[in-house]
Amino acid sequence: xxRVELKDGADLDGFRRALRGLVALGVEPxxxxxxxxxxxxxxxxxxxxxxxxxxxxxxxxxxxxxxxVVCHRDPERYALLHRLVRRVVRGERDMLDHHADPLVxxxxxxxxxxxxxxxxxxxxxxxxxxxDPDGGERYLAWFExxxxxxxxxxxxxxxxxxxxxxTILTPVGSLQWDRRSLTIGPAALRPEGLDRDDRFAEGWQRxxxxxxxxxxxxxxxxxxxxxxxxxxxxxEAAAIPAMIRSAPARVQAMIEAEAAVPRRRxxxxxxxxxxxxxxxxxxxxxxxxxxxxxxxxxxxxxxATQAVPGEGPVGAAIAIVGEQPGDRxxxxxxxxxxxxxxxxxxxxxxxxxARSAAYLTNAVKHFKxxxxxxRRLHQSPTAGEVKxxxxxxxxxxxxxxxxxxxxxxxxxxxALTGRSVSVLRERGPMGFGDWEGxxxxxxxxxxxxxxxxxxxxxxxxxxxxLRRARGLVEGAG
Amino acid sequence: xxxxLLDKLEILADAxxxxxxxxxxxAKRRTGGPDGIGSTTGAGICHAYTPDGRCVSLLKILLTNxxxxxxxxxxxxRSSNVRRARFSVEEVVRLTLGFYKRNCIxxxxxxxxxxxxxxYTMEQLMxxxxxxxxxxxxxxxxxxxxxxxxxPWLIEQAGLWAxxxxxxxxxxxxxxxxxxxxxxxxxxxKAVMGQVGERIAEAREEKRRxxxxxxxxxxxxxxxxxxxxxxxxxxxxxxxxYGLRRVYYSAFSxxxxxxxxxxxxxxxxxxxxxxxQADWLLRYYGFxxxxxxxxxxxxxxxLGIDPKLAWALKNxxxxxxxxxxxxxxxxxxxxxxxxxxxxxxxxxxxxxxxRLEDVARLSSGLKRARAxxxxxxxxxxxxxxxxxxxxxxxxxxxxLSLF
Numbered sequence: 001x002x003r004v005e006l007k008d009g010a011d012l013d014g015f016r017r018a019l020r021g022l023v024a025l026g027v028e029p030x031x032x033x034x035x036x037x038x039x040x041x042x043x044x045x046x047x048x049x050x051x052x053x054x055x056x057x058x059x060x061x062x063x064x065x066x067x068x069v070v071c072h073r074d075p076e077r078y079a080l081l082h083r084l085v086r087r088v089v090r091g092e093r094d095m096l097d098h099h100a101d102p103l104v105x106x107x108x109x110x111x112x113x114x115x116x117x118x119x120x121x122x123x124x125x126x127x128x129x130x131x132d133p134d135g136g137e138r139y140l141a142w143f144e145x146x147x148x149x150x151x152x153x154x155x156x157x158x159x160x161x162x163x164x165x166x167t168i169l170t171p172v173g174s175l176q177w178d179r180r181s182l183t184i185g186p187a188a189l190r191p192e193g194l195d196r197d198d199r200f201a202e203g204w205q206r207x208x209x210x211x212x213x214x215x216x217x218x219x220x221x222x223x224x225x226x227x228x229x230x231x232x233x234x235x236e237a238a239a240i241p242a243m244i245r246s247a248p249a250r251v252q253a254m255i256e257a258e259a260a261v262p263r264r265r266x267x268x269x270x271x272x273x274x275x276x277x278x279x280x281x282x283x284x285x286x287x288x289x290x291x292x293x294x295x296x297x298x299x300x301x302x303x304a305t306q307a308v309p310g311e312g313p314v315g316a317a318i319a320i321v322g323e324q325p326g327d328r329x330x331x332x333x334x335x336x337x338x339x340x341x342x343x344x345x346x347x348x349x350x351x352x353x354a355r356s357a358a359y360l361t362n363a364v365k366h367f368k369x370x371x372x373x374x375r376r377l378h379q380s381p382t383a384g385e386v387k388x389x390x391x392x393x394x395x396x397x398x399x400x401x402x403x404x405x406x407x408x409x410x411x412x413x414x415a416l417t418g419r420s421v422s423v424l425r426e427r428g429p430m431g432f433g434d435w436e437g438x439x440x441x442x443x444x445x446x447x448x449x450x451x452x453x454x455x456x457x458x459x460x461x462x463x464x465x466l467r468r469a470r471g472l473v474e475g476a477g
Numbered sequence: 478x479x480x481x482l483l484d485k486l487e488i489l490a491d492a493x494x495x496x497x498x499x500x501x502x503x504a505k506r507r508t509g510g511p512d513g514i515g516s517t518t519g520a521g522i523c524h525a526y527t528p529d530g531r532c533v534s535l536l537k538i539l540l541t542n543x544x545x546x547x548x549x550x551x552x553x554x555r556s557s558n559v560r561r562a563r564f565s566v567e568e569v570v571r572l573t574l575g576f577y578k579r580n581c582i583x584x585x586x587x588x589x590x591x592x593x594x595x596x597y598t599m600e601q602l603m604x605x606x607x608x609x610x611x612x613x614x615x616x617x618x619x620x621x622x623x624x625x626x627x628x629p630w631l632i633e634q635a636g637l638w639a640x641x642x643x644x645x646x647x648x649x650x651x652x653x654x655x656x657x658x659x660x661x662x663x664x665x666x667k668a669v670m671g672q673v674g675e676r677i678a679e680a681r682e683e684k685r686r687x688x689x690x691x692x693x694x695x696x697x698x699x700x701x702x703x704x705x706x707x708x709x710x711x712x713x714x715x716x717x718x719y720g721l722r723r724v725y726y727s728a729f730s731x732x733x734x735x736x737x738x739x740x741x742x743x744x745x746x747x748x749x750x751x752x753x754q755a756d757w758l759l760r761y762y763g764f765x766x767x768x769x770x771x772x773x774x775x776x777x778x779x780l781g782i783d784p785k786l787a788w789a790l791k792n793x794x795x796x797x798x799x800x801x802x803x804x805x806x807x808x809x810x811x812x813x814x815x816x817x818x819x820x821x822x823x824x825x826x827x828x829x830x831x832r833l834e835d836v837a838r839l840s841s842g843l844k845r846a847r848a849x850x851x852x853x854x855x856x857x858x859x860x861x862x863x864x865x866x867x868x869x870x871x872x873x874x875x876x877l878s879l880f
Contacts, residue, residue: 221530
């Protein structure tokens, strides 16, 4: 017989060391005497295991199973794991797939019990706020797990409550977190007067009682998931017996009660006013747009400074829709004031359209960019982002009621048509559902062309597009 | 927390409890880090269970139970004499963080009665979520109830902060909705489900966050005359057309201050349970609504046995099934075998020919399954076709006591 000594609790390191030695020497599971937390043998080990045996290569699921099962209270756990490893190194590499094998089944049950215990500790542990000598926020919890899982639960609590200072005490070990480092400590005793003056504990109990529906009382289902052994450490559980006792009478009272006549009059005016929530003017709509969060940069990511609504008179004959505000527009809060906007203004003048008489807006109301050093580089919005903003664009156009909607570039055309439009190929008049439309390029496209004849021709084409658009409006008028 | 806030908590938790959902699952993994607070784990955690057997995972409250709507089944309808209260945005934020730090909850499930206008109400809900996320770095779970009558852009914004959005259909048919919830409009509800579903799909494709745990809904069972068949048909449409993550069924429960249109009666809990089982068969077991309904009578499920057993008893010619040879789809139809058990069977039988005692280690439902299964050492013989099979499976005969 070979005697192996391991520490109390989940001695993963000790087990790993022993296992390496046992595998190196080819010791059979029946020849091992596992001693947990025992005093060292008086006479020493007749045949000590080699201290420097090489690691045993194991499939990943086997390693994970070992880490879990060593946390179990079952004193046989190490012997069972040794039998498993012995078979795996002998060639049964995919042994864990043999779910019907009695050893695999037994280990699976141990693993399941440990995982359930972990889950219940994550769920049923309650922190209590305690007075901190420095006046800071401090939390203390007491919990009684079934197995040796305290260390194994640490990553969960550290991740979730990284910004708090807390201590978890249990009869099999303790954890302390000071916002920077974790200290694993010895077993502890239940602290006194935990929820003495924590009003949130009182609030939680009131919440628990209120969220219970007496008409559905089913204590068996409750106990299956929250067995009695946990109740002692759950402040809300004190109310359970009374809740169950009073439930039938409460339900009977509800059923026997006569349908009550409403005491209050019907609030006709408020009900009628409720339906009138839509913005009634363009100015009201723009107020809503201005108040909105940038959608495209997403929450929690720093993004655009402000929303940039449209500009121009209600009833303008032409509405011009661009892609999205750029760097300048984001700073000033007005559309088409950057380099591309200046080019557009010039082209409009040459085409005989007064900028002040047109309605100018963008498909997307926030600037989307990536920061490169001090510069903010424009990024095209995705199709989904364009759709996010489409509601506003459609509402704006409904207020302005233009005779023609001119889209600049592919994004604006996508917003109006709902499909991707090849601007250079399809430029010219196009129906946009409710609106007469006209597709042309975005002035920023012109700015990106290398200076020369090509760029000049492209600019002339752009102006002539705008002139055609004006002709359509005047012809229609 | 002062007494006034405690009183409000009591009123607004009581007012919110008829919503069945409390799930905190499906969110992407996320942590608050050193400056924020909280985490989401994917699977969700139930932090307590009340004596009704329901899980308490989220702080489930209403922002207010004042309401301009007059839905007959609802305790908060404007004509009800219930006590009213209203939280401020800040109060909800404080309660959520306070309970979260004590590890009582996974996050917040916030809903509200309609005050002033649907837009105003939706904006308040959105502001709570935004304050938690942006000002407090809250990384826990947020489930927002969507007000279907609110403007599309507010719903668009809510999805940016919430893990899950839900819109309650409440009643399976448009006719019932018109009768019992005069201010609601089934068409509008489905339009918003369509909008949200589209945004969720787009965001997933573009790797952005928009209600990453999907959307869910709830139907009340037993308030109107809808059959199980029509309820399940509605669910099937919702799953297919709008990509809903979950449909919750809530047995119509007596409420204090019941309306004369829907007087209080005990909730049909067994019916609710059977609908959940049927819903599971629909989503994970490859059953169609017609097959499930055929297990019952007249469009109603059999209350005495679960819908899978009901189907098997009416389709005995498909059994017994050989546990060592049958394909996964057919194994899933065996009463007593769940999805996990079937997966393990399929894996284990590659290595060995399964006997009955092996199946017993893989599944806890062998008692029900054995009449429908062939194993290496077992054949049910005539058992599958016995006329009294149902009685044998439902109520095992009690042994006579001998004097």
